[in-house]
Amino acid sequence: MLLALTGFVMIGLLMYFLLKGKAIPVTLFVVLPIIGALINGFGIADITDYIKSGVSTTWGMAALFVFVITYFGIMTDVGMFDKLVKKLIKIANGRVLGILLVVVLVSILGHLDGNSPTTYLIVIPAMAPLCKKLNIRISTIMMVCTATITVMNLVPWGGVLNRQSITLAMDSNELWHMYLPLQICGLVCCVGLAVIMARVEVKRGAGKIDVAATQEEETEVVDEAAAKLLRPKLLWYNVLLTVVVFVLLFTxxxxxxxxxxxxxxxxxVVNFPDPKEQEARLAAHAPKAISLVATVLAAGVMVGILNNTGxxxxxxxxxxxxxxxxxxxHLHLVFAFLGGFIGLAVSPDPLYxxxxxxxxxxxxxxxxxxTSVAIAFGVGxxxxxxxxxxxxxxxxxxxxxxxxxxxVMKTNFLPHWIIGLIMIVFGCLIGTIVV
Incomplete structure (x- = not known):
């Protein structure tokens, strides 16, 4: 009883402090779970082992952040995205809906491998500069992208079905055939979300831009320091390097x-041959990387303690x-309904x-x-x-x-949760989920 109550209080405090902005995640992820474990009688030696176990699951992602942030920072510095943005502005010509539908399509293709990081890296860096020019909020791009990711996450090789197939002792492909109608329903919902958000953005004034004037303005570089970093002669090298990076990620x-x-x-090495310039570029992008790496490693502390204390x-x-x-x-439906909240607080392994x-x-x-229980709970x-x-x-x-x-929580939770509920209701209507 005490263990459960401690968990609820801890999750409640975590969400309260995060949403109110009264504490940074690093502090909460370290302090709250350690206090919770001590209250339940776990010793320092046990807690230490739990922390090591948790951090071991997040250090790889922390290392990825260091180099992802640095890489895309360098590509932005040298101006690789400038030409792409100009081209996309021409194609878009203010059509907000077209841009958001492209986000859905690219998110679907990018998440075919079931890997969220790859999808983020393909969609967001490419679309963010364009959306800034067209006055589309980045929160809208994230909302549509992440909604699509959640639906595409239900592929046979994705984390949800892989874990559930082990628990159910069945083939993940067989399980996926049961999920497929709900997944199709979810993708339709993502398109619907794109349509709704396009209308919202247009009412805000998104898409109203003088393309010619924008391109003219971009020819004038105001910041001399930034101008020195541009490498227009190395554009094709940088594009090719980026393509190679993504090919390696997929293959x-x-x-x-x-x-x-x-x-x-x-x-x-190629863009900045001088070692001093290389050091300067690393130093320029270090602050953002440090903050995120610290957060991810601290999240490992919480995951380790939550999982290993039971x-x-x-x-x-x-x-x-x-x-x-x-x-x-109807317990499976109750947990499906609450699934959006549960999924916020619990990592995949203890879930499934x-x-x-x-x-x-x-x-x-x-x-x-x-299977009905698994599908209802999995979607939620x-x-x-x-x-x-x-x-x-x-x-x-x-x-x-x-x-x-x-x-992200404030803007994304409700639409994502609603899409999940629509998929669950659809599953009940077609009989995939037994009521």
């Missing part, structure tokens, strides 16, 4: 952080035990290896098939994972968009 098993490490090296499973069992008997036979088996066992007593919990503070890839999205976790 090899090399660690993501190593690929961007190589990219940074070749970008620095706090997550205790919280799930507590909810199950206090539910009225009339709701017990800890909570899901408990739900399957309880619902099995009422004749609910295990997956709907908001792109803004979960306990998932490392969340911070990559923040890094490339320049948004804060608080702002």
């Amino acid at each position: 090899t098993k090399l660690p993501n952080y190593f690929i961007f490490m190589l990219g940074c090296v070749f970008a620095l 706090m997550i499973v205790a919280m799930a069992e507590f909810i199950i035990n206090i539910l009225p008997a009339a709701l017990a036979k 290896y800890g909570i899901l088996p408990v739900l399957i066992e309880v619902c099995g007593n009422y004749g609910i098939p295990a 919990a997956d709907s908001c994972f792109t803004m979960a503070p306990v998932i490392a890839s969340t911070y990559l999205g923040l890094a490339v968009s320049g948004m804060s976790l608080k702002d």
